[in-house]
Every structure is written in C-alpha cells, then in structure tokens.
Amino acid sequence: MITASQISALRTSTGAGMMDCKAALEEAGGDSEKAIDILRKKGVLKAAKRADKIAAEGATKIKIAGNRAVILELNSETDFVAQGDDFVKLADEVATDLLAKNPANLDVALASGINDKLTALTGKIGEKIALRRFQVVEKSDGEAFGDYVHMGGKISVLTILTGTTDSALAREIGMQVAASNPRATRRDEVDASILEKEKEVYVVQLKAQNKPENIIENIVKGKMEKFYSEACLLEQPFIKDEEKSVQKFLDSKGPGITVKTFYRFELGEGIEKVVKDFAAEVAEQMA
Structure with a gap:
C-alpha cells in the first residue's frame, strides 16, 4: 500500500503532481527510484521542472463558431516553440474546448482537461506551456464578429458590431483597435x-x-x-x-x-521576461 508520506516525499523531490506521484509509485510497487523513472518517461517530471519558468512568448488566437467566439493567449518560453506544429495544434484544440465548454474562469477551464493537454506538451518539448487568459463571447444573429490577428498572433482583436452583420467591416475596426490600443469603446x-x-x-x-x-x-x-x-x-x-x-x-x-465591445490581447503584456545565460539554459535542459 502506498502511503501519504511516500507520495509527499516523491512530490518534494520531483515537483510532480500528487496524482502523478501516486500513480507512479503504484506502478513501481512503492520503489521511489523506479517511480522517478516512470515520471521521466511519461514526461511529467520534465513538465514539473518547468512549472516555475516564465512563459512570455507564444501566441494569441481567435476562433469563431456561429454566434460564439473565443480569444485566448497561450504562452511558451520561446518563440521557436510557439511557431511549431505541436503548439499551433494545441492552441486550436484549446480554443475548440473553450468554445464547447464555455468555462466560467481559468481555473475551471484548466480543470476541464485543458491542463492535461498543456502538461503533455510541456513534457514532450521541455518548455512550459501555459494558458494565460481567455474570453468566450456571444453575439446575436443581427450582429457581426470581427477577428483581426496581427504579426502571427502577437496581437489579436475580437470586435462585435451592432446594426450590421458585415464581418469584414468588424474586422476593419479590429485593425483600428490593434493599432491604437484604446482604453474603452466609449x-x-x-x-x-x-x-x-x-x-x-x-x-x-x-x-x-x-x-x-x-x-x-x-x-x-x-x-x-x-x-x-x-x-x-x-x-x-x-x-x-x-x-x-x-x-x-x-x-x-x-x-x-x-x-458593441472589443477584446484586445497582446502577447506577453504585463509579464516580466527574464534573460538567461544561454549556456546555462542548455545545461539545465540536459539535466
């Protein structure tokens, strides 16, 4: 039988989650060293090691489905990872999940299964991947969504116009918002x-x-x-x-x-970026 003290000790030494530690210990028959190997093979240990890293790169994204739309910011540690196929695919999957589930807040969104996807990719590529924020928005049939994405997702703007269903016009206003960064609509x-x-x-x-x-x-x-x-x-x-x-x-x-309203997400705004020594970063990745 796996004890709470064993789980606690493994969490302390690896930084992995409680349930991951419990499952690894059970699979390893209570052997802590084997459990660590299991966590490493599953990518969980690598993900846990990245948990305290600052993820200030990444992309913003908009996805529209009928009268519902979502705008989100998904972060990575480097721009290189953000341009990769795995990251782009994950951003689309997260947007789809958010549209379907319309969670009340970030904690609810992460608990709905999104965090598992973030952890899996973190373990695979060795960089922290984080969903920083999102907004699910709805409109009526007589209104228009406008989606404008600037510089590959460095800035995304979602607008809603009333009195028209012209999405191209709404997108023009999105360009205005991206360029001028207003504080409010009126x-x-x-x-x-x-x-x-x-x-x-x-x-x-x-x-x-x-x-x-x-x-x-x-x-x-x-x-x-x-x-x-x-x-x-x-x-x-x-x-x-x-x-x-x-x-x-x-x-x-x-x-x-x-x-009617607008939402403007600029990548990394408000996040303090840390410049690290490249050689030290490589050595850390190899550890």
Missing part, C-alpha cells in the same frame, strides 16, 4: 479613477505654468476632450481616414452601426 466606460487622475495631472501642470485659476478649468476640459479622442475607440480618428472618427466612419456605412 467615454462612459472609462474608469472614473483614471479620469480623476488625468484631471489632477493637468491641473498640477497648469499651476506649475502659473496659469490663472479662472482659466484652468476650461483648459482642463479641452485636454480631457483630447484624452477621450485618444482613449475611446469611437472617438479616435479612423486610421484609414483621419478626418473622420471611428463612429463617423461607421455612420458612413449605414444607419445604426456601432461598436
């Missing part, structure tokens, strides 16, 4: 704390310039209008015709057309 969606911070900065700057108190308020209003024109998608100058705002461009395509 001004009433910008967080109030961000607005207050912007106003505070402007006031401090103007006071430092010895501007009279009676005109500071009007100057701040003007600066906030400029802020909205940069931060809010519908108020931004349209990249293909900067004489028009994005909303004016949509108005020219038909009455009642506007952007």
Whole structure:
C-alpha cells in the first residue's frame, strides 16, 4: 500500500503532481527510484521542472463558431516553440474546448482537461506551456464578429458590431483597435479613477505654468476632450481616414452601426521576461 508520506516525499523531490506521484509509485510497487523513472518517461517530471519558468512568448488566437467566439493567449518560453506544429495544434484544440465548454474562469477551464493537454506538451518539448487568459463571447444573429490577428498572433482583436452583420467591416475596426490600443469603446466606460487622475495631472501642470485659476478649468476640459479622442475607440480618428472618427466612419456605412465591445490581447503584456545565460539554459535542459 502506498502511503501519504511516500507520495509527499516523491512530490518534494520531483515537483510532480500528487496524482502523478501516486500513480507512479503504484506502478513501481512503492520503489521511489523506479517511480522517478516512470515520471521521466511519461514526461511529467520534465513538465514539473518547468512549472516555475516564465512563459512570455507564444501566441494569441481567435476562433469563431456561429454566434460564439473565443480569444485566448497561450504562452511558451520561446518563440521557436510557439511557431511549431505541436503548439499551433494545441492552441486550436484549446480554443475548440473553450468554445464547447464555455468555462466560467481559468481555473475551471484548466480543470476541464485543458491542463492535461498543456502538461503533455510541456513534457514532450521541455518548455512550459501555459494558458494565460481567455474570453468566450456571444453575439446575436443581427450582429457581426470581427477577428483581426496581427504579426502571427502577437496581437489579436475580437470586435462585435451592432446594426450590421458585415464581418469584414468588424474586422476593419479590429485593425483600428490593434493599432491604437484604446482604453474603452466609449467615454462612459472609462474608469472614473483614471479620469480623476488625468484631471489632477493637468491641473498640477497648469499651476506649475502659473496659469490663472479662472482659466484652468476650461483648459482642463479641452485636454480631457483630447484624452477621450485618444482613449475611446469611437472617438479616435479612423486610421484609414483621419478626418473622420471611428463612429463617423461607421455612420458612413449605414444607419445604426456601432461598436458593441472589443477584446484586445497582446502577447506577453504585463509579464516580466527574464534573460538567461544561454549556456546555462542548455545545461539545465540536459539535466
């Protein structure tokens, strides 16, 4: 009979998961050394060794099926792996699973079987593979999805337009979002704390310039209008015709057309990358 202390000891020495350790010990008849060999052969040990690595490369991806779409970010440690067939295939499988199961959050998604697929590929290629984030989105029959993927998945944008079913038009707006990176679709969606911070900065700057108190308020209003024109998608100058705002461009395509929402995933944003010595990395891989 395999004891809890045996499982704990194997977990400590290998970093593998509890169930993997238990199964390996059972298969090895309680022999810890044989269990380690079993874990290595299954790729679990290699996957566990990569668990604390930073995976900041990879790709973002969009997949659409009828009125449901998913946008996701799947990470690897190197761009080389991200361009490989195994990684590309896994990204598609994960997207398909997310569309079918529509999990409530990342933990639920991983527990649904996706984590097993990530671990399997990690063990096979020797690099940490991680699903960082995803968003499953639904639209109505009278709306349009737009999917735009930039630079092979470095940036992906999913848009929803109302008042039209023109996916090509929705994709054009996706290009706008990829290029201009707006904070929100419209001004009433910008967080109030961000607005207050912007106003505070402007006031401090103007006071430092010895501007009279009676005109500071009007100057701040003007600066906030400029802020909205940069931060809010519908108020931004349209990249293909900067004489028009994005909303004016949509108005020219038909009455009642506007952007319902958008999702923009940029690969690795917010992840701190670590530069390692190449020789040391090779030695670690050989261990």
